[in-house]
Structure formats: structure tokens, C-alpha cells
Amino acid sequence: MSAKLSMDKLSIGCVCLPGGSIGNHTGAWRSMMPVFKHAACIGCRACELVCPEGCVFENPGKKHLVEKLKREIADRDFDPDYCKGCGMCAEECPVDDIDMGLEEK
Amino acid sequence: MAPQGRQEILEGAMAVAHAVARCRPEVIAAYPITPQTHISEELSTIVADGELQAEFVKVESEFGAASVCLGASAAGARAYTATSSQGLMLMAEVLWNIAGMRLPVVLACANRSVSAPLSIWCDHQDADSIRDCGVIQLHAEDAQEAVDQHVIAFKAAEDRRVLLPVMVNLDGFLLTHVFEPVELPDQALCDAFLGKYEALYKLDPGDPMSFGCFTEPDKCMEGRWMIHDACLRSAAVIEEVSAAFARTFGRNSGGLLEEYKSADADTVLVAKGSICGTIKDVVDELRDKGRRVGLVRIKTFRPFPRDRIVAAVRGAKRITVVEKGGSFGSGGVVTPELKDALYDAGLRIPVSGFCVQLGGREVAPDGIQEIIDRVEKGEQVHYEYFRLKKAILPDLVP
Structure with a gap:
């Protein structure tokens, strides 16, 4: 019975299975949007760890060269479907490689 | 046991x-x-x-x-x-x-x-x-x-x-x-x-x-x-x-309402809780004197039994809610819900709301009788703190 539960068709008590909230696109709440500059990022993953939505990810096909480290680092990007624009990634980035910009819709 | x-x-x-x-x-x-x-x-x-x-x-x-x-x-x-x-x-x-x-x-x-x-x-x-x-x-x-x-x-x-x-x-x-x-x-x-x-x-x-x-x-x-x-x-x-x-x-303890001598009553009181015991005593006394008084007791307040209450009070000449609560700045709690149900039923029976027993203030049978006497003399009140002691209010209260 529980295999049918989702938030597409409501259940008594609005019960859902793990992953059932995947359709809740919290990106609609956003007014500010992060801009990942892919310049100074040292790959520390602080942005991934502090993101309350878990929507910052490593973009496997993309890399940037960090002069100071003399090596390439995988790009981080965010999923606009879920990013609420809270700015925690930008606030915590130790090398100031994320800006927050006003999103115009 | x-x-x-x-x-x-x-x-x-x-x-x-x-x-x-x-x-x-x-x-x-x-x-x-x-x-x-x-x-x-x-x-x-x-x-x-x-x-x-x-x-x-x-x-x-x-x-x-x-x-x-x-x-x-x-x-x-x-x-x-x-x-x-x-x-x-x-x-x-x-x-x-x-x-x-x-x-x-x-x-x-x-x-x-x-x-x-x-x-x-x-x-x-x-x-x-x-x-x-x-x-x-x-x-x-x-x-x-x-x-x-x-x-x-x-x-x-x-x-x-x-x-x-x-x-x-x-x-x-x-x-x-x-x-x-x-x-x-x-x-x-x-x-x-x-x-x-x-x-x-x-x-x-x-x-x-x-x-x-x-x-x-x-x-x-x-x-x-x-x-x-x-x-x-x-x-x-x-x-x-x-x-x-x-x-x-073998006991009839549940349900939505109790209708106590209200079927042919001209004056129907509406209340909930233990005060209904006192009201029933007063109803009995007044009935003995030939006065057509009754009580509709709310046993289920949520869901509010709109249709049942309307059916129970629709023959009354006046309805008096005796409630132990209210909403500051508005009036009663039970009283407006009753009026809402009556209005939708197209009934314009005069309804009075009396707030009694806040904080445990006793209301004995004489208090209930006073309320009945007043409404039967034609008085209609929106919502009144019954027997409010104005003498103990501070001078700042106009």
C-alpha cells in the first residue's frame, strides 16, 4: 500500500515515502541566486556541506585550473529547481568564489 | 473495581x-x-x-x-x-x-x-x-x-x-x-x-x-x-x-445534542458542560409553574452540529446562550455560531448571549432564573458579562 504514496496524489494525513517531496521545487522561493565563478574554487566542498537543500553538486564534466594549486578542480554548480537563494554557500566559501546576484524573472 | x-x-x-x-x-x-x-x-x-x-x-x-x-x-x-x-x-x-x-x-x-x-x-x-x-x-x-x-x-x-x-x-x-x-x-x-x-x-x-x-x-x-x-x-x-x-x-452518554424539555419551549437555553445540570433544575422548577422553558445541550462542539441545533430550536420564541467563554473584542463563541446556523436557515429568532462563570464564578439557579426572566420580559443582549461587579473595577475604566 505504501508504495503508492506520493505528494502528487494526496493521502490521508499528507503521508509520503522517502523522496516524496522531490516534486516540491523550492527554487520558486528564491530572489537572490548564487553565481559560481569557477575561478578561485579549491574544491573544499564547504558549499555542498552547508547547503540546506543539498542542491550543490560537483559537475563531473567541467573543471577549472587553479593557478595557486597548479592543478584542475572540478566545478561546483547548483540545482536551480531547489536552491532557495539563502546565500549560505556564498557566505561560507573560503576563497570568495561564489557571488549572490539578484535574479530577475 | x-x-x-x-x-x-x-x-x-x-x-x-x-x-x-x-x-x-x-x-x-x-x-x-x-x-x-x-x-x-x-x-x-x-x-x-x-x-x-x-x-x-x-x-x-x-x-x-x-x-x-x-x-x-x-x-x-x-x-x-x-x-x-x-x-x-x-x-x-x-x-x-x-x-x-x-x-x-x-x-x-x-x-x-x-x-x-x-x-x-x-x-x-x-x-x-x-x-x-x-x-x-x-x-x-x-x-x-x-x-x-x-x-x-x-x-x-x-x-x-x-x-x-x-x-x-x-x-x-x-x-x-x-x-x-x-x-x-x-x-x-x-x-x-x-x-x-x-x-x-x-x-x-x-x-x-x-x-x-x-x-x-x-x-x-x-x-x-x-x-x-x-x-x-x-x-x-x-x-x-x-x-x-x-x-x-446501556447509557446514552454520547451524541451531538441533548434536547431537554425544549421541544415545545418558548424560551430555549443553549449551553455545554456541567452548568447544564443547574439549568435543568431551573427548567424543571419553571415547568412546574407552567413556563415553557427548555435546554438544548451541546455535547459535541466540534464538529458544530448546525443542522441538529437549528432543528432543535426552530420552534422557540427566543434563544439564550449561556456560555463560559468568549472572544475578546467580538463576543461569544457559541452564540455567533448558533446565529450563523439560524441565519442560513432563514430564522430570525432573537438570540441573547450571556457570559457566565469565568474563572469559576458561581452561578446558582437564581442566576439562571434571572437570565430567563430578563429575556422573557423582552430583553435581548448581544453578549453580556453576567453580574459584572463594576464596583471593583479601577477608576481608569470608564
């Missing part, structure tokens, strides 16, 4: 505790507050003595008590708590969640005034002020009804057509601390009547799920509507369960 069919002289709260134990809740969580304390205190003794197999969870507050009941109910357990006044206020946030998650928690409210000014005595402002959250509210007139309404509460709450929390209201001190003849429900009958609670959904690490999930604006209204709809439809279930209770236990 006495065998089936025998009355005992029990304190109201104690009687409720033993009735609850016979409903076999699996989890009880409560925090002491006057005048509820004897219910949870006695239940903790019953559990500690091994008479009831249940978890009695000692909590740090009523917020904790309600939260434990929420979690226990979501895990598929029959859960119970009891509170009063500030305790109910502290539970408020959780009660909205319990109702929204559609968990059939049963609780008692030993009705008590809400601070400030501080008062430990009875009125209905605690229960009235959480009327909007989806908790079904029953009101007992005496200890026997408080006992029986608990059995009805579990049965109705757990019905798949309902799945909502039910709160049994019993007037603090007036019912909790008074010794009355009470017949406790027989254990075997109670077991057969209630059966075991089988949850529709339950928390299980092997089959994880979340309750009351986040809804975007495109779904939230439907989530809320389901609560409203289930609460409205619970009226029929409460009547059905109450009738089954009467057949099984």
Missing part, C-alpha cells in the same frame, strides 16, 4: 483515569496541571502497578506530552494525554499537527480559565480557543458522561472515516474533583467495543515514510480541506458510535 452494572462513588478524575485504562492506551504522556492532574497521576499509578500494559512517558511540558502522543500515534499506538488551561495552550501547535497528520490521539481537557489574571478555576476559554484546529470536542455534563465519552472518543477517533484527535472536555473541579456515583465500563465489553487500533499508515524503520509533508500552494488547500471534511463527517460517526455505545453499555 465494581463489576458491570454496579455504581461506585468515585472522584471524577479518578473515574476518568480508570475508564481510560480500560480503553488500553499503549502510550500515555502527560504533564501535571491543576485541575487535570488526578487523571494522569492515577494513570501513572495504574501503569506502575502493572494493571495496564502501557508506556507512561514523563515529559518536561505539555508541548512534550502532545508531541510524544503524536509520535506514538504515528507509530501505530493508541495514545492518550490530559491537560488544562495553559497546558492546552502549550499543546496548541502540536494539536494542529496531530489533526493535520490525522492521528486519532484522545485527550481530556479539565476545563480551566486561561491566564491572565491567574485563575485555577473552571471556564471554557481553554477549549474554546483551540476550536479551529481540527480537534473534535465533546463536552460532559457529569462524571459518568466524562467516563463514557472517553470510550466513545477512542472509537470515533480511530474510525477510518474520521482519523482525527478527540478531546473530552470535563469542567475542572466541578467534575474532576467531585465524587459522584459512576459506573465504569466493563473491561471485556470495552475490549470488544474498541478492538485493537490498526493505523492506516505508521512509522516503521522497515518501511519509512513522513507524515504531514510539505505542500506547495497547489496542494495545501486540499490537505486542509480533508481535515475540514473529515471533521464535518465525523458528526455522523459520533452519532453512530454513541448509539452503539448505548446498545453495549
Whole structure:
């Protein structure tokens, strides 16, 4: 019975299975949007760890060269479907490689 | 305890505790507050003595008590708590969640005034002020009804057509601390009547799920509507369960309304709770003198039995609500709901609302009679604090 539960068709008590909230696109709440500059990022993953939505990810096909480290680092990007624009990634980035910009819709 | 069919002289709260134990809740969580304390205190003794197999969870507050009941109910357990006044206020946030998650928690409210000014005595402002959250509210007139309404509460709450929390209201001190003849429900009958609670959904690490999930604006209204709809439809279930209770236990303690000599009455009083005992005495006296007075007693306040009340009062020349609560800055709580129902039914019967007994102020039969005399002389009041003592008000009050 529980295999049918989702938030597409409501259940008594609005019960859902793990992953059932995947359709809740919290990106609609956003007014500010992060801009990942892919310049100074040292790959520390602080942005991934502090993101309350878990929507910052490593973009496997993309890399940037960090002069100071003399090596390439995988790009981080965010999923606009879920990013609420809270700015925690930008606030915590130790090398100031994320800006927050006003999103115009 | 006495065998089936025998009355005992029990304190109201104690009687409720033993009735609850016979409903076999699996989890009880409560925090002491006057005048509820004897219910949870006695239940903790019953559990500690091994008479009831249940978890009695000692909590740090009523917020904790309600939260434990929420979690226990979501895990598929029959859960119970009891509170009063500030305790109910502290539970408020959780009660909205319990109702929204559609968990059939049963609780008692030993009705008590809400601070400030501080008062430990009875009125209905605690229960009235959480009327909007989806908790079904029953009101007992005496200890026997408080006992029986608990059995009805579990049965109705757990019905798949309902799945909502039910709160049994019993007037603090007036019912909790008074010794009355009470017949406790027989254990075997109670077991057969209630059966075991089988949850529709339950928390299980092997089959994880979340309750009351986040809804975007495109779904939230439907989530809320389901609560409203289930609460409205619970009226029929409460009547059905109450009738089954009467057949099984021989007592007519449930239902939505009691119509007491109101069928041919010119003056109909409307009230809920223990004050109805006093009103019935006055009705009897006035009937002896040939005056056509009656009482319609609200036994179920949520869902509000609109149609039943309209049908019960439609022949009256005047209606007088006697309530132990109100909404500051507006008026009564029961009075406007009654007027709302009458208006929709196209009835323009004059309705008066009297606020009595706030903070335990006694209203003896002479007070009820004074109210009846006044409205029968043609007076109509929107909402009046009855026998307000203006002499003790400060000079700053105009």
C-alpha cells in the first residue's frame, strides 16, 4: 500500500515515502541566486556541506585550473529547481568564489 | 473495581483515569496541571502497578506530552494525554499537527480559565480557543458522561472515516474533583467495543515514510480541506458510535445534542458542560409553574452540529446562550455560531448571549432564573458579562 504514496496524489494525513517531496521545487522561493565563478574554487566542498537543500553538486564534466594549486578542480554548480537563494554557500566559501546576484524573472 | 452494572462513588478524575485504562492506551504522556492532574497521576499509578500494559512517558511540558502522543500515534499506538488551561495552550501547535497528520490521539481537557489574571478555576476559554484546529470536542455534563465519552472518543477517533484527535472536555473541579456515583465500563465489553487500533499508515524503520509533508500552494488547500471534511463527517460517526455505545453499555452518554424539555419551549437555553445540570433544575422548577422553558445541550462542539441545533430550536420564541467563554473584542463563541446556523436557515429568532462563570464564578439557579426572566420580559443582549461587579473595577475604566 505504501508504495503508492506520493505528494502528487494526496493521502490521508499528507503521508509520503522517502523522496516524496522531490516534486516540491523550492527554487520558486528564491530572489537572490548564487553565481559560481569557477575561478578561485579549491574544491573544499564547504558549499555542498552547508547547503540546506543539498542542491550543490560537483559537475563531473567541467573543471577549472587553479593557478595557486597548479592543478584542475572540478566545478561546483547548483540545482536551480531547489536552491532557495539563502546565500549560505556564498557566505561560507573560503576563497570568495561564489557571488549572490539578484535574479530577475 | 465494581463489576458491570454496579455504581461506585468515585472522584471524577479518578473515574476518568480508570475508564481510560480500560480503553488500553499503549502510550500515555502527560504533564501535571491543576485541575487535570488526578487523571494522569492515577494513570501513572495504574501503569506502575502493572494493571495496564502501557508506556507512561514523563515529559518536561505539555508541548512534550502532545508531541510524544503524536509520535506514538504515528507509530501505530493508541495514545492518550490530559491537560488544562495553559497546558492546552502549550499543546496548541502540536494539536494542529496531530489533526493535520490525522492521528486519532484522545485527550481530556479539565476545563480551566486561561491566564491572565491567574485563575485555577473552571471556564471554557481553554477549549474554546483551540476550536479551529481540527480537534473534535465533546463536552460532559457529569462524571459518568466524562467516563463514557472517553470510550466513545477512542472509537470515533480511530474510525477510518474520521482519523482525527478527540478531546473530552470535563469542567475542572466541578467534575474532576467531585465524587459522584459512576459506573465504569466493563473491561471485556470495552475490549470488544474498541478492538485493537490498526493505523492506516505508521512509522516503521522497515518501511519509512513522513507524515504531514510539505505542500506547495497547489496542494495545501486540499490537505486542509480533508481535515475540514473529515471533521464535518465525523458528526455522523459520533452519532453512530454513541448509539452503539448505548446498545453495549446501556447509557446514552454520547451524541451531538441533548434536547431537554425544549421541544415545545418558548424560551430555549443553549449551553455545554456541567452548568447544564443547574439549568435543568431551573427548567424543571419553571415547568412546574407552567413556563415553557427548555435546554438544548451541546455535547459535541466540534464538529458544530448546525443542522441538529437549528432543528432543535426552530420552534422557540427566543434563544439564550449561556456560555463560559468568549472572544475578546467580538463576543461569544457559541452564540455567533448558533446565529450563523439560524441565519442560513432563514430564522430570525432573537438570540441573547450571556457570559457566565469565568474563572469559576458561581452561578446558582437564581442566576439562571434571572437570565430567563430578563429575556422573557423582552430583553435581548448581544453578549453580556453576567453580574459584572463594576464596583471593583479601577477608576481608569470608564
